[in-house]
Amino acid sequence: MNDTKTNAGWFGTPKDDPRVVQLRQHLIANNGIKGLEILKPSDVERAVALFHRDGFVAISDILNAEQVAILASGCDEVVKEIVAVDHDHKGNRGSHRYSFGGSSLTRSQLHHPAWQMLLDIPSVTRILNAIFGSNHYTLRSASGDFCLPGAVDYQPLHSDIRDWVDDKRSPFSAFHDPLGRMSIRDLPCPYVCVNFLPQDVTQLNGPTRQIPGTQHSRMPIPSLQDEPEWMRLSTVCSVPAGSIMIRDVRAWHGGTPNVSETMRAIPNLEIYAPWFREPIVPGITYQDYKGLSVEAQRLVQHCVADSSEGLVTGATLRAP
Template sequence: MTDTASTRLQRRDDLGWAGRDRNDPEVVALREHLAANNGLAGLDILEPGEIDRAVTLFRRDGFVVVADALTPEQTQILRHGCDEVIDEIIALDDDRFGNRGSHRYSFGGSSITRSQLHRPEWQMLLDLPTVTPILAAIFGSGDYMLRAASGDFCLPGAVEYQPLHADTRDFESRSSTPYNSFSDPRGHLTLRDLPCPYVCVNFLPQDITRLNGPTRQIPGTQHSRAPMPTLDEEPEWMRLSTVCPVPAGAVQIRDVRAWHGGTPNVSDEARSIPNLEFYAPWYREPVSPSITYEDHRRLSPHAQHLTRFLVADSSETLVTGPTLRPDPPIVPLDAV
């Protein structure tokens, strides 16, 4: 890393607040309100060895938080990698319009491949002894697969709430989206009636505080068929149901069916939550090639198995880079 790049990565306070005044009275009032009230009461933060309890909380709440998943060195490597990608992405967006709302971005949705798996920092996360046993226990098998290496970040000045949503849904027309697969022709079952088909592991390269955009998570909603409230309908307790404070180096493991959403970042630093997304051994949706044949060969045997459906052919050049409008090739898994 050059001295110029290193200096830029250490200065994160110049990234946000484009078109926003951090000292606006409404922003100041929001900051004070969040500082006093934000966060899930009684949030359990486990240690990596508490595998059975992690599974219990995951199945009860739709998520679980585990501290010390990354070493301090790994945390620093991941933070620098995220900062480099952030700089590449926002260079395309001077006005900070974002692609997940103002000042809010998807790491995958801002990549040509819809993934950051070509980056060594995300590859580092594939085979962690602190995380792999928990995932195997959740899925009841080690034969799960990686969907993508993604995540999101929000900049200072992301003052709006993101609507509550889930990250997967029942089958829709392929003309609508290729990223869904389950459908019961009888109309009896939905994706929410099944065991967890799809897990997201969010890695935290910085502390998550009450002010820097913690994820709000509504416990126990992974099986709910109730309609999600709109922002206008959402009660205040849901807006404050955020996963914080959580120390850097932790992970949040989520059932992606559970209701969740982004919250305001009224701090002075970017907040990154890179992730890995996994399908259960019995569940599949289309995926996009996102790692070169050469990089795949350098992974551990376990990581190679996880990424077996994401490898570009050895004769192909994997085109990577930032974009705010990704349009990668989609590969149905039955064609791999």
């Protein structure tokens, strides 16, 4: 076991524990969605069709080598700061698992240049325009997730958006049909997450599991105990660095074991559909905003702090 405690190396259950060795073998033999299509940036129509069919789509060759290097080093820098305040790798999305936004005092990483770089990638803009049928969508946050090596457990399946029909105690969305006939799941996609991959995502380093076609489902989401094995193996891999996953956040998804030697990050942009808005927390200073391209400024227009205000940035395990 590499017990460094201050960096993001393997920590926790020994990597040669028989259960870990067996899990690794099982994942190599079985992990990954069979026949997963990985599209190219020019496959815009197919991307829209797969997104609406499955609730997610993977597209390679979005970032070039230089952009991948900038994003990887930005993620490493932020991960180091977060792990420094969590020596036991307890995480805030399960053991060894963290939200980049949930670990930031601003609830976002939009202040970071590596995330700002993602705001104006023309191939992404083309696909989002096609998914939403307009360019009037708006950024909610720049965040994402990472999991450290030694994450041996599965994160429960979940949706990132819930309304009052799904969960009366902690709905994510204010959407409410007093007659109880409509749920946010009956609507067109209100909110997408675009994950950018700064490293290859493999069978072993915690590929996101996505259950195809569940974005409109009203079935209860299975707990870890009830989840069938095919769902555990329904992961988006192997996908090369520089790719994106575009996900309808209503589709059931969850984190999976990272039994590799290295951290896996999936920084993201979270984007509201043109017709959907919920409260947005400022994540970028006016000064930084002024330095962005016109397209990026359009996207972040609702995330900008007042011109007289700075932002207090830094790592925390419990974002305010």
